[in-house]
């Protein structure tokens with residue numbers, strides 16, 4: 001395969017960008033599941049909401065002949081940061097609506113509602129032909145600050161941008177979780193009735209956690225959209241958009257944000273690097289099916305971790321509170 | 324019974340609750356006086372815990388009214404009655420198993436600034452100061468309860484008796500006006516039961532708290548409660564001082580009858 005040094009570096013940089021975006025999604029899931037015990041099986045939905053919202057906010061509305069090919073109802077042509085903010089807000093609002101409808105009921109309802117919303121969003125976009133260009137998706141999405149570096153080095157800049165977001169989100173969540181606010185969430189995870197008897201409005205705290213985690217996922221989705229510069233509904237399939245993130249968090253350590261990051265890098269490495277190896281070992285004629293072996297690999301890794309280290313590579317710390 | 328200076332903190336008027344065909348609480352009315360330890364006894368299934376669930380607004384009554392400090396509380400929810408000054412414990416001790424003993428207590432104080440997410444980003448000094456006060460209070464409560472050494476232990480690792488002490492410590496963090504104890508003596512050694520009894524009496528005499536306590540084992544109730552309310556099959560059977568209760572033929576019948584079955 002003889003890759004040049006530059007080729008290897010480019011590969012590593014785009015690997016790190018994607019792994020960091022996944023780390024952001026995994027931290028969002030950690031807020032939901034790791035700290036509050038909320039079952040969100042529809043991460044892909046918030047991922048997609050964030051990606052599409054930011055795409056529609058930041059890209060220009062197609063004009064002239066393009067408008068015949070790209071059927072896009074909204075195109076605000078606004079700056080990247082407004083796209084990110086919009087992504088967080090839209091994800092948060094949808095999470096809020098889901099939460100108000102389901103968080104007073106038993107926990108299974110949230111799981112079902114999140115799966116339902118994620119699938120509805122994907123299927124809706126796949127079938128519409130006016131809002132975000134249906135199954136063809138949106139291409140040529142703006143890349144922030146693209147004019148300050150030469151094109152071939154752009155990914156290095158984007159890695160810096162994504163790292164800044166990951167760092168800020170990491171510290172924002174850490175400070176939240178290690179505080180009295182986080183103490184209430186962790187207590188809810190243990191025993192909701194006890195927390196109610198301690199005078200806390202359990203519903204309200206769960207709602208906050210759901211919204212906060214979903215906003216983080218929305219930001220992850222927006223960062224993905226501006227990195228790949230092209231999004232289609234097919235990207236937000238449950239396997240790719242939800243399952244893999246659960247695998248990352250479980251592997252790295254539920255209830256530990258460092259674990260969420262490490263898990264994301266490991267699972268993404270396995271996912272993106274194993275393709276090369278798999279192509280080498282599969283018999284001729286099976287190449288098109290080879291990528292599916294990756295699901296098996298990740299499944300096996302998960303089973304191994306759950307048996308050997310049920311708490312993941314880095315489990316939750318015994319003393320989480322900071323003060 | 325009620326001497327002149329006793330005011331009423333809790334009042335039930337014709338309270339009913341049924342589960343399917345079972346009338347768990349059936350037209351119960353009584354008052355609980357302030358600054359006393361009122362007992363509630365009765366055989367298994369008499370409806371004692373259900374009554375506590377109603378008072379603490381964990382369940383809604385089917386009908387009837389419940390007043391706390393003269394205010395109706397029967398349509399609130401569990402966390403709201405806490406803020407009115409009413410704290411309850413559970414028959415099977417509940418604790419946050421994978422949180423430390425100290426954290427179990429630090430969770431309790433109401434209106435913590437640090438419970439607002441943004442305060443932890445933008446007003447860390449304020450949160451830190453408040454946390455320091457809460458921590459000090461929790462440590463002194465732990466000291467009083469004899470649990471200081473266990474402060475960093477997961478609450479799930481405590482013994483039955485220690486869990487009851489933790490439960491008591493938790494009520495002290497809440498600074499309520501009325502505490503509902505559901506069988507605080509269940510699952511503890513006789514020695515620990517004495518300590519518990521002592522501490523509950525101190526709560527009333529030193530902190531001016533009112534206590535309403537369900538007891539299963541007669542000793543604890545007979546020793547520290549006055550008056551005592553007796554329930555049987557969802558109804559209030561009688562109310563009186565320990566001496567009265569002990570010699571009442573209906574009470575004897577209920578208890579012996581229950582034992583004979």
Ligand SMILES: Nc1ncnc2c1ncn2[C@@H]1O[C@H](COP(=O)(O)OP(=O)(O)OP(=O)(O)O)[C@@H](O)[C@H]1O
Pocket residue numbers: 342345346347365366367368369370371372373374414539
């Ligand atoms: N949530 C519930 N659903 C259905 N039935 C219930 C429920 N809670 C209590 N009951 C029934 O109501 C009756 C009263 O139960 P309760 O727990 O109040 O009795 P108790 O006096 O506390 O008894 P014990 O001394 O055993 O604790 C019982 O017949 C019980 O089975």
Ligand SMILES: [Mg+2]
Pocket residue numbers: 371372373414
């Ligand atoms: Mg009971």
